[in-house]
Amino acid sequence: MKTRKKHEKLMLNSQRGFAYIVLVIISILCLFSFYILIINTTRSHPDIQKGFSLLPGKSFMNNLKNLLANKQLPVLTGLVNSFFVSTCSALLATYFSAMTAFAIHIYDFKFKKYAFAFILMVMMIPSQVTALGFIKLVRDMNLMNSFIPLTIPSIAAPIVFFFMKQYMSSVLPIDMVEAARIDGAHEFRIFNQIVLPIMKPAMAVQIIFTFVASWNNYFIPALLLNKSNKKTLPILIAQLRSADFLKFDMGQVYMLIALAVLPVVIVYLFLSKSIVRGITLGSVKG
Amino acid sequence: MKRKTKYVNYTKWGYIFLIPFFITYIVFSLIPLISTIYNSFFENYMSGLTQIGPKFIGFDNYSSIFFKSELPVYLKNTFVIWMMGFIPQIIFSLLLAAWFTDLKLKLKCTGFFKTVFYMPNIIMASAFSMLFFTMFSDAGPVNNLLNSMGLPTYRFLAEVAGTRGLIAFMNYLMWFGNTTIILMAAIMGIDTSLFEAAQIDGANSWQTYKKITMPLIKPILAYVLITSLIGGIQMFDVPQILTNGNGNPNRTSMTAIMYLNKHLYSKNYGMAGALSVILFIVTCILSFFVFRYITKDRFAEKVMKRKRGDSCEN
Numbered sequence: 001m002k003t004r005k006k007h008e009k010l011m012l013n014s015q016r017g018f019a020y021i022v023l024v025i026i027s028i029l030c031l032f033s034f035y036i037l038i039i040n041t042t043r044s045h046p047d048i049q050k051g052f053s054l055l056p057g058k059s060f061m062n063n064l065k066n067l068l069a070n071k072q073l074p075v076l077t078g079l080v081n082s083f084f085v086s087t088c089s090a091l092l093a094t095y096f097s098a099m100t101a102f103a104i105h106i107y108d109f110k111f112k113k114y115a116f117a118f119i120l121m122v123m124m125i126p127s128q129v130t131a132l133g134f135i136k137l138v139r140d141m142n143l144m145n146s147f148i149p150l151t152i153p154s155i156a157a158p159i160v161f162f163f164m165k166q167y168m169s170s171v172l173p174i175d176m177v178e179a180a181r182i183d184g185a186h187e188f189r190i191f192n193q194i195v196l197p198i199m200k201p202a203m204a205v206q207i208i209f210t211f212v213a214s215w216n217n218y219f220i221p222a223l224l225l226n227k228s229n230k231k232t233l234p235i236l237i238a239q240l241r242s243a244d245f246l247k248f249d250m251g252q253v254y255m256l257i258a259l260a261v262l263p264v265v266i267v268y269l270f271l272s273k274s275i276v277r278g279i280t281l282g283s284v285k286g
Numbered sequence: 287m288k289r290k291t292k293y294v295n296y297t298k299w300g301y302i303f304l305i306p307f308f309i310t311y312i313v314f315s316l317i318p319l320i321s322t323i324y325n326s327f328f329e330n331y332m333s334g335l336t337q338i339g340p341k342f343i344g345f346d347n348y349s350s351i352f353f354k355s356e357l358p359v360y361l362k363n364t365f366v367i368w369m370m371g372f373i374p375q376i377i378f379s380l381l382l383a384a385w386f387t388d389l390k391l392k393l394k395c396t397g398f399f400k401t402v403f404y405m406p407n408i409i410m411a412s413a414f415s416m417l418f419f420t421m422f423s424d425a426g427p428v429n430n431l432l433n434s435m436g437l438p439t440y441r442f443l444a445e446v447a448g449t450r451g452l453i454a455f456m457n458y459l460m461w462f463g464n465t466t467i468i469l470m471a472a473i474m475g476i477d478t479s480l481f482e483a484a485q486i487d488g489a490n491s492w493q494t495y496k497k498i499t500m501p502l503i504k505p506i507l508a509y510v511l512i513t514s515l516i517g518g519i520q521m522f523d524v525p526q527i528l529t530n531g532n533g534n535p536n537r538t539s540m541t542a543i544m545y546l547n548k549h550l551y552s553k554n555y556g557m558a559g560a561l562s563v564i565l566f567i568v569t570c571i572l573s574f575f576v577f578r579y580i581t582k583d584r585f586a587e588k589v590m591k592r593k594r595g596d597s598c599e600n
Binding site for chain 2: 012015016019020022023026027029030031033034036037040049051052096097099100102103104106107108109110112115117119120121122123124125126127128129130131132133134135136137149152153155156161162187191212215216218219223233234237238240241242250253254257260261264265268269272273275276279
């Protein structure tokens with residue numbers, strides 16, 4: 001009996017050790033490329049060409065200065081554009097998705113079932129398959145090189161809606177809305193002043209998700225924006241990729257990638273707990 | 287005294303709150319969809335500087351994209367690369383989810399590991415791909431490292447396996463964390479008394495996993511598979527940036543959406559339309575399963591209620 005218990009404990013310990021080894025290896029796989037990225041932003045072009053290094057150099061500020069002074073790549077405008085587009089679409093998507101979820105969750109009307117089923121059905125349709133019609137529409141509306149077609153459509157974000165609906169079902173009892181009505185609150189006021197504060201945790205997670213999605217978006221913006229003062233960061237990266245690569249200062253290349261990646265990573269590291277929790281809420285039932 | 291009762295009809299508010307969503311959806315998604323389908327029936331492209339068409343040609347675009355273009359090859363590429371990423375993704379996610387939820391194992395620092403594993407998912411795919419391009423280029427850090435360790439260098443982006451492997455590896459890194467978290471939620475949703483019963487019966491962790499966990503998370507595995515497949519069809523940013531849009535070597539890493547992008551750029555709207563419609567139909571079929579999965583519980587409830595009602599009548 002005693003030996004069996006001992007044996008079991010040994011097994012468990014070796015299993016645990018094995019698990020930790022695998023976890024550490026996978027973590028290294030995840031972090032290795034970011035480590036190289038950060039190291040190489042601090043090294044000068046000749047240093048990078050000379051070979052691989054795990055230690056940082058001293059050219060961080062120099063690389064940053066050179067990149068921002070680069071006339072071919074409007075990096076600063078790109079950052080501002082990306083930030084503007086992502087913020088607008090994140091706010092629009094979150095606010096209006098909460099509103100749509102509110103309509104479906106609280107009110108009872110004839111077409112409610114169909115409206116809900118419709119949104120769920122179109123949820124998985126990717127924007128790429130309607131891109132042709134979208135570009136034609138944008139051209140007809142004279143909105144090429146404008147941020148309107150990159151922000152306003154986020155009002156209809158089925159996936160964000162679905163997340164909001166899931167969350168609302170678990171935190172918003174109809175009695176609360178009814179109580180507010182008895183107190184004489186207008187329906188719009190109920191939504192803005194009672195429902196939205198309750199939805200805060202879900203809103204925060206979704207603002208981050210939609211911001212990141214828009215910040216990283218490449219396919220549609222690349223088809224709509226071709227003026228250099230309107231380009232967003234992913235387009236600049238593609239431009240850098242198609243430029244004559246060998247002539248480029250590698251320190252600047254790594255710096256541009258870092259500028260595109262790091263803002264999101266920093267926000268993520270601060271809020272990772274609620275983000276990780278948010279993924280499960282949105283994707284799987286119950 | 288007359289009492290004035292005021293009945294407020296709240297129904298209209300349901301509609302009012304739905305207006306922004308539906309107007310936006312109709313203008314920016316539904317009309318483009320219809321226009322895409324409409325355009326797929328027209329000959330409409332640029333030949334040099336001259337515009338050909340638009341002229342109605344029925345299903346000719348479809349037949350030429352199926353039989354005369356390389357779309358079947360690109361669809362195969364997409365599928366192969368997706369599989370190469372998905373297989374390790376699902377294996378590692380199942381393993382990690384099982385470890386993270388194992389009560390006997392009691393792993394520490396799971397929060398840290400989850401944060402690290404999910405991080406690649408929020409990275410800009412195009413920047414990530416550019417980073418891999420620089421790292422794995424012929425004179426990049428990885429080859430430098432191989433060189434300094436005395437190992438032979440490898441021209442990753444000149445080899446089919448190297449290029450496809452890199453794309454699949456990036457897809458794997460970007461998605462395995464997400465899948466792990468979803469599967470963890472599924473496993474934690476299982477009634478703990480089942481595990482306790484198994485423990486009392488003397489089952490070891492592998493037996494418990496095989497006989498209890500696996501069967502109960504099967505529906506979620508199907509959900510993960512299908513959503514990943516839908517995502518796989520949309521594969522674009524990573525191979526586009528890595529290969530500069532040409533899908534080299536020899537177009538073995540050209541995906542369906544990269545092909546669509548090419549047609550959209552060159553203003554070949556007829557072919558782009560036909561290709562979009564084909565991809566749309568494929569996604570619809572796959573989405574149908576996701577839709578069924580999401581709404582299943584509700585349907586099941588209704589069926590149960592109906593059955594109960596029947597038995598009462600009898």
